[in-house]
Amino acid sequence: MDAVQMVGITKQFGPLIANNKVNFELKKGEVHALLGENGAGKTTLMRILYGLYKADSGEIRVNGKPVQINSPKDAIANGIGMVSQHFTLVPPLTVAENVVLGFNPGVRLDPKLVNKNVEEAANKFGIDVKTTALVRHLSVGERQRVEILKALYRNINVLIMDEPTAVLVPQEVDVLFETLNRLRKGGLSVIFISHKLFEVMTISDRITVLRDGKCIGTVDKKNTDERSLAKMMVGRETFGVQRDSEACGGKPLLKIENITARDKKGLLALKDVSLEVCEGEILGLAGVSGNGQAELAAVVSGVLKPESGKVTLGDLDITHMDPQSISKAGVGRIPEDRHAGVVGEMSVAENLALERLDEFLKNGMLDRKKIKSHAEAMIKEYQIKATPTIQTRKLSGGNMQKVILARALYTHPRMIVAAQPTRGLDIGATEYVRNKLIEQRERGAAVLLISEDLEEIRSISDRIAVIYEGRIVGILPCNDATEEVLGLMMSGATEAAYES
Amino acid sequence: MKAKFRLVRSPAPGWFSALIPLLAIVVTFMITSVFILIAGANPFEAYYYFLISPLTSKVSILEVLVKSTPLLLTGAAVTIAFASGYWNIGAEGQLYAGAVAAAFLGTVLVGVPQPLAILIMLVGGFIAGMLWGLVPALLKVRLSVDEVVTTLLMNYIALYMVSALLNGPWRDPVTHWPQSPTILATTMMPKLLPPSRLHFGFIVGLLAVAVVWFILSRTGLGMRMRSVGMGKEAARFMGVKVNRTMFITALISAGIAGLAGVTEVAGIHFHLIDAISPGYGYSGIIAATLGNLNPIGAGVASLFLGLISTGSQAVSRSLGVPSFLGDVVQATLLLVTLAMFLLRNYTLRRVE
Numbered sequence: 001m002d003a004v005q006m007v008g009i010t011k012q013f014g015p016l017i018a019n020n021k022v023n024f025e026l027k028k029g030e031v032h033a034l035l036g037e038n039g040a041g042k043t044t045l046m047r048i049l050y051g052l053y054k055a056d057s058g059e060i061r062v063n064g065k066p067v068q069i070n071s072p073k074d075a076i077a078n079g080i081g082m083v084s085q086h087f088t089l090v091p092p093l094t095v096a097e098n099v100v101l102g103f104n105p106g107v108r109l110d111p112k113l114v115n116k117n118v119e120e121a122a123n124k125f126g127i128d129v130k131t132t133a134l135v136r137h138l139s140v141g142e143r144q145r146v147e148i149l150k151a152l153y154r155n156i157n158v159l160i161m162d163e164p165t166a167v168l169v170p171q172e173v174d175v176l177f178e179t180l181n182r183l184r185k186g187g188l189s190v191i192f193i194s195h196k197l198f199e200v201m202t203i204s205d206r207i208t209v210l211r212d213g214k215c216i217g218t219v220d221k222k223n224t225d226e227r228s229l230a231k232m233m234v235g236r237e238t239f240g241v242q243r244d245s246e247a248c249g250g251k252p253l254l255k256i257e258n259i260t261a262r263d264k265k266g267l268l269a270l271k272d273v274s275l276e277v278c279e280g281e282i283l284g285l286a287g288v289s290g291n292g293q294a295e296l297a298a299v300v301s302g303v304l305k306p307e308s309g310k311v312t313l314g315d316l317d318i319t320h321m322d323p324q325s326i327s328k329a330g331v332g333r334i335p336e337d338r339h340a341g342v343v344g345e346m347s348v349a350e351n352l353a354l355e356r357l358d359e360f361l362k363n364g365m366l367d368r369k370k371i372k373s374h375a376e377a378m379i380k381e382y383q384i385k386a387t388p389t390i391q392t393r394k395l396s397g398g399n400m401q402k403v404i405l406a407r408a409l410y411t412h413p414r415m416i417v418a419a420q421p422t423r424g425l426d427i428g429a430t431e432y433v434r435n436k437l438i439e440q441r442e443r444g445a446a447v448l449l450i451s452e453d454l455e456e457i458r459s460i461s462d463r464i465a466v467i468y469e470g471r472i473v474g475i476l477p478c479n480d481a482t483e484e485v486l487g488l489m490m491s492g493a494t495e496a497a498y499e500s
Numbered sequence: 501m502k503a504k505f506r507l508v509r510s511p512a513p514g515w516f517s518a519l520i521p522l523l524a525i526v527v528t529f530m531i532t533s534v535f536i537l538i539a540g541a542n543p544f545e546a547y548y549y550f551l552i553s554p555l556t557s558k559v560s561i562l563e564v565l566v567k568s569t570p571l572l573l574t575g576a577a578v579t580i581a582f583a584s585g586y587w588n589i590g591a592e593g594q595l596y597a598g599a600v601a602a603a604f605l606g607t608v609l610v611g612v613p614q615p616l617a618i619l620i621m622l623v624g625g626f627i628a629g630m631l632w633g634l635v636p637a638l639l640k641v642r643l644s645v646d647e648v649v650t651t652l653l654m655n656y657i658a659l660y661m662v663s664a665l666l667n668g669p670w671r672d673p674v675t676h677w678p679q680s681p682t683i684l685a686t687t688m689m690p691k692l693l694p695p696s697r698l699h700f701g702f703i704v705g706l707l708a709v710a711v712v713w714f715i716l717s718r719t720g721l722g723m724r725m726r727s728v729g730m731g732k733e734a735a736r737f738m739g740v741k742v743n744r745t746m747f748i749t750a751l752i753s754a755g756i757a758g759l760a761g762v763t764e765v766a767g768i769h770f771h772l773i774d775a776i777s778p779g780y781g782y783s784g785i786i787a788a789t790l791g792n793l794n795p796i797g798a799g800v801a802s803l804f805l806g807l808i809s810t811g812s813q814a815v816s817r818s819l820g821v822p823s824f825l826g827d828v829v830q831a832t833l834l835l836v837t838l839a840m841f842l843l844r845n846y847t848l849r850r851v852e
Contacts (some may be wrong), residue, residue, distance in 0.1 A: 011748075192671075193686075297515075301737070303736065303737055321740040322741070323736065323738070324738075324739025324740075324741075325735060325739075327739055333737070335737055337736075338732040340732055340734050340737060341737055341738075342727075342731075343727045343731035343734045343735060343736055343738075344730070344731060344734075345730035345731065346726065346727060346730060350723060350727075354723065354724075354727055354735070354736040354738045354740065355739055357526065357720050357723065357724065358720075360720075361720040364719055364720055364721065365719050365720070366718055366719060366720060366722075366723060367716055368718075368750045
């Protein structure tokens with residue numbers, strides 16, 4: 001009998017169908033990977049199982065019996081636990097205290113007894129962690145073990161792990177896999193959410209692939225390989241835009257040389273990245289999000305300062321310039337998070353003027369006429385559905401993106417950095433943005449297009465670079481970049497070969 | 501099936517925002533009525549004295565304006581800071597710094613004609629406030645120390661330093677009261693409508709409100725300030741120098757708060773005393789919040805707070821209830837208004 005069966009699960013968020021009649025079965029004592037690209041619906045499905053979301057339709061059965069799971073409490077009562085990507089631990093408390101938090105019978109908390117119980121549990125499950133240590137002193141890997149222990153302590157027999165390796169260094173991944181293997185032998189069923197192929201091939205017994213909210217299929221690890229998984233994961237109909245240009249056509253404009261940078265948390269996000277973007281080309285940078293592309297865009301935009309390395313635009317070293325100077329040097333910037341690219345509370349006209357405010361000042365005072373007429377011109381030229389005075393946050397995503405496009409492009413920059421420029425946009429707005437980028441290339445500008453959308457990358461780029469874990473793992477002409485090849489590279493499957 | 505209501509996160513309709521001040525006053529009235537009843541008075545009668553009676557005679561109307569004067573300044577100071585995302589809680593201390601400067605300048609500007617003397621007093625008070633605001637501002641932009649904590653703590657330092665001054669070197673040599681010597685007649689703010697206490701400081705207050713409005717809505721600096729206040733990340737992305745903008749804001753704000761110290765010393769007390777401000781700096785936060793960080797709104801709120809403050813004395817005189825009720829009303833009004841601003845982001849939905 002299956003430990004968990006999910007039958008015909010459908011979940012819609014507004015117009016987006018996150019899960020479309022998904023079936024999923026988990027056997028007792030197996031590690032079952034849930035594989036798919038970002039946004040494929042993996043996490044949504046598991047959040048439904050854990051009671052964080054409620055499915056619009058479909059049924060969940062635990063040990064063959066239909067159950068209602070309306071909250072994590074219900075899930076735990078049914079023996080289902082989850083370790084999410086973002087830990088839910090209280091740093092100033094001890095490991096033992098964190099483990100019993102919310103699961104302590106009665107009002108009294110006896111520290112000694114709690115410690116004893118948790119230590120026994122840790123020994124029983126073979127989880128190596130010091131129960132009296134304060135969580136804030138633990139490494140990320142140790143914290144994850146505490147999360148696992150916390151779930152196991154609640155007498156669960158199904159453990160959901162949402163991208164558990166995303167936060168770990170390789171050695172910690174090994175420890176995690178050992179732990180999971182041991183627990184599997186003890187009869188625990190594990191659902192392992194991931195988009196990394198080699199991990200999935202290492203740890204799981206069976207693999208279910210989701211794509212665009214639909215279940216593509218479930219396969220035994222024995223009967224599959226990384227290549228066919230990649231195809232299942234990304235394989236859409238290929239789009240017929242093919243171009244001849246193999247290498248960079250014009251002369252190199254943007255040169256990124258040996259850039260190493262850390263993200264906001266202080267983790268190494270870019271490792272010795274070098275890349276060139278030429279005049280009159282679109283260089284697509286493909287990769288699963290969180291592999292350093294956001295940081296690369298931030299470095300080129302002047303928002304993030306690298307630890308080492310150099311960025312030059314033509315003959316100009318822009319590595320240490322502030323965002324305004326970089327913009328003036330001729331870089332049009334489209335940020336990954338468009339809500340961090342405009343001040344939502346300010347009007348469209350103000351947002352259109354702020355980046356080049358000096359052009360809209362007369363003796364330090366706002367030239368309100370000029371700001372307004374500029375906004376009107378931009379609204380007309382870029383077909384923005386807005387008025388100059390409307391608050392920018394009230395615009396739809398597509399129109400907000402057009403405001404950002406207008407601001408980035410009206411100065412005819414030599415270089416454009418576009419990070420996820422069509423994410424979350426409808427088809428019309430997406431086409432519009434892509435055409436604008438192509439227009440820039442035609443005019444001779446260099447375009448760095450960062451996107452998770454392989455179709456987008458393949459349909460408008462001249463060359464494609466793939467980033468994985470902060471490293472460029474390959475650059476290839478668009479014609480050679482089939483979805484399978486890109487999928488493999490993006491999942492790190494080629495990394496071993498690349499390194500050797 | 502039993503119907504339930506649930507708060508859902510979605511912006512309330514526009515008319516609600518417009519009604520917030522009125523609603524806040526009504527809710528405040530309902531809450532404070534309990535305290536007024538406990539104090540043994542009729543709430544309606546009490547509110548008559550709070551809100552209506554000060555407006556029934558010319559003398560008391562002018563007194564409302566007198567009470568509003570420092571609030572116009574601290575309100576403007578806090579507004580420009582908050583609108584730029586710099587949480588200056590230190591207007592109180594900056595006011596004291598301005599007051600010290602005024603008390604000092606007021607005794608040394610011998611032989612300087614009055615208009616020039618007043619100007620020097622104002623500039624001196626502005627600079628003193630700025631210097632007092634400099635420490636938290638530097639800590640903020642250099643070391644990212646939370647300005648809420650530092651500006652607040654600087655208030656106590658200012659208060660105790662004034663106390664030390666008044667009990668030490670500046671103690672009145674004749675009366676031995678802890679108050680500084682009386683300032684020169686030429687450095688006193690001219691009366692606007694004698695015999696009322698209303699003085700030139702009120703004009704300074706109105707001007708400060710107008711200047712803050714002008715800076716925020718008409719200048720490039722002001723637009724950068726607002727962008728930092730409303731979306732720091734986006735502002736940084738668009739090349740606004742966030743730290744520099746905040747630093748400038750902090751100094752302007754502290755300077756304006758310093759002016760409030762000058763108007764109190766040179767317009768009302770004519771010497772420095774310990775209790776020169778019964779919390780005008782904090783009331784400025786109330787004014788700025790009630791005004792929804794709009795300088796004009798903060799100005800109107802300052803006048804309203806002046807009314808309550810004048811009214812609380814009338815209530816106390818006529819009904820024999822403690823005049824602290826005025827503070828209770830102010831504080832309740834602030835909390836209710838804040839709650840309303842928060843609720844503005846929610847609507848009540850019926851769920852089955």
